[in-house]
Amino acid sequence: MIEKSPNKIIAGVMTWGVWGKDFQVNDMAERIRTFHESGITDFDHADIYGGYTTEATFGAALRESGIDRSKIQLITKCGIQYVSEARPVKIKHYDYSFEHITASAEQSLANLKTDYLDVFLLHRPSPLLEPEEVAAAVTQLLEAGKIRSFGVSNFTNDQTALLLKYLPVQFNQIQFSATQHEAATSGALDFMLLHQIKPMAWNPLGSYFKTDSEIAKRLKPVVEELAQKYDVGTDTILLNWILKHPAQVAPVVGTTDVNRLKSQLKALTFSMSTIEWFEIYTAALGHKVP
Numbered sequence: 001m002i003e004k005s006p007n008k009i010i011a012g013v014m015t016w017g018v019w020g021k022d023f024q025v026n027d028m029a030e031r032i033r034t035f036h037e038s039g040i041t042d043f044d045h046a047d048i049y050g051g052y053t054t055e056a057t058f059g060a061a062l063r064e065s066g067i068d069r070s071k072i073q074l075i076t077k078c079g080i081q082y083v084s085e086a087r088p089v090k091i092k093h094y095d096y097s098f099e100h101i102t103a104s105a106e107q108s109l110a111n112l113k114t115d116y117l118d119v120f121l122l123h124r125p126s127p128l129l130e131p132e133e134v135a136a137a138v139t140q141l142l143e144a145g146k147i148r149s150f151g152v153s154n155f156t157n158d159q160t161a162l163l164l165k166y167l168p169v170q171f172n173q174i175q176f177s178a179t180q181h182e183a184a185t186s187g188a189l190d191f192m193l194l195h196q197i198k199p200m201a202w203n204p205l206g207s208y209f210k211t212d213s214e215i216a217k218r219l220k221p222v223v224e225e226l227a228q229k230y231d232v233g234t235d236t237i238l239l240n241w242i243l244k245h246p247a248q249v250a251p252v253v254g255t256t257d258v259n260r261l262k263s264q265l266k267a268l269t270f271s272m273s274t275i276e277w278f279e280i281y282t283a284a285l286g287h288k289v290p
């Protein structure tokens with residue numbers, strides 16, 4: 001058996017603000033407290049969430065929560081220029097210029113009321129990304145202690161390899177779930193294992209609860225049977241499927257409900273068998289593996 005660091009689950013806050021539940025500072029502080037008491041230490045942000053407003057509400061809420069900053073890991077992302085009241089750009093685009101990366105990190109620090117970001121990610125790859133310019137900005141932020149680690153999100157292997165020529169890339173946050181499982185066979189997760197890049201999975205429940213898609217219909221009997229066997233929720237089984245991968249993918253869960261969160265955290269307490277993993281995978285594919 002190979003010794004590994006423990007798996008983790010990250011709380012994504014994309015829908016905590018005006019893009020979803022519209023929690024005010026008090027509500028958000030209470031949620032940060034209850035999530036933290038339940039075992040969450042990592043919170044996933046992006047500058048754009050809530051049309052560039054959610055980071056600031058969270059920053060005020062974190063302060064109000066009274067939780068020691070050192071007990072919390074703050075992840076945020078930069079680069080998407082999203083047309084909104086706060087950002088009157090002509091068209092949605094990506095900006096990875098030295099100036100934009102630096103200004104975005106400074107803005108996130110101010111919004112989150114902190115003097116360092118634990119993880120700083122480039123949100124989406126841009127065809128115009130200049131790796132040396134990104135490296136110059138990120139290196140300066142690392143050296144100043146303003147960010148403690150760096151990564152990417154939604155980057156392909158080649159796009160990541162290009163950056164790796166110029167600086168360490170420690171994370172790639174990708175879409176990965178039982179219903180969006182390509183990363184398991186495309187080489188994306190193998191590439192991350194090879195280069196010691198930690199994967200995070202956004203939308204880890206995939207389309208299971210959102211749509212009545214054919215894939216969700218095929219998954220339901222298998223996932224429900226396993227939920228009964230392990231005496232957990234179906235969402236917990238979907239997360240356990242992700243956690244079984246050797247690349248130690250950290251699911252970024254989007255629930256805003258603390259009871260659901262507590263049930264999802266049970267995914268860290270057991271490991272489904274290889275046969276069960278393949279039962280889910282086979283149902284997702286709609287046919288046996290070759």
Ligand SMILES: NC(=O)c1ccc[n+]([C@@H]2O[C@H](COP(=O)([O-])OP(=O)(O)OC[C@H]3O[C@@H](n4cnc5c(N)ncnc54)[C@H](OP(=O)(O)O)[C@@H]3O)[C@@H](O)[C@H]2O)c1
Pocket residue numbers: 011012013014015044045123153154173174201202203204205206209233235252253254255256257260
């Ligand atoms: N890097 C990127 O490009 C990117 C893109 C998108 C998202 N993200 C990050 O990933 C995070 C999570 O994404 P996601 O929201 O798609 O995650 P998710 O955990 O797959 O889905 C969360 C949604 O599923 C619902 N849900 C959870 N458990 C359920 C259950 N047992 N039954 C029915 N519905 C259930 C939640 O509703 P309740 O709130 O009512 O529980 C919520 O609407 C975001 O917050 C963000 O931080 C990153």
